[in-house]
Amino acid sequence: MxxxxxxxxxxxxxxxxxxxALLSHFTEDVVFTSPVAAQLTGSAVIRGKDALRAYWSEGLRRIPDLRFxxxxxxxGVDTLVINYRNQKGGLVSEVLHFDGPLVREGHGTYLGDDDNPAGATA
Structure with missing residues (x-):
């Protein structure tokens, strides 16, 4: 990779x-965690590509100006960290663990407290 x-x-x-295009990089049984997922879905842990699609679809619906x-x-070893600024200027790091060429596990991490990650809207 x-x-x-x-x-x-x-x-x-x-x-x-x-x-x-985004989901083409993830395994079918991907596990993704994020405090924003907890705000949008009631659970910080998203399991499976279909659930990840539903979570991200809802996020895009709520944040139509989303841009990174x-x-x-x-x-790292089978790991990639992408540090980015979101549309609100909040700093975010996405920690991705790979199984071969596909992401099997991901974690959205934000500056701020767990109750209100910087730039998150729900």
């Missing part, structure tokens, strides 16, 4: 609000 190539595809898909600007990309 090329970190820069993946990140470019990831941010392009998010900024186009193209969930099919990548600040930094950090590579």
């Amino acid at each position: 090329d970190a820069r190539e993946f990140t470019e595809a990831w941010v392009t898909a998010w900024n186009a609000h193209d969930l099919d 600007e990548v600040v930094g990309v950090y590579s």
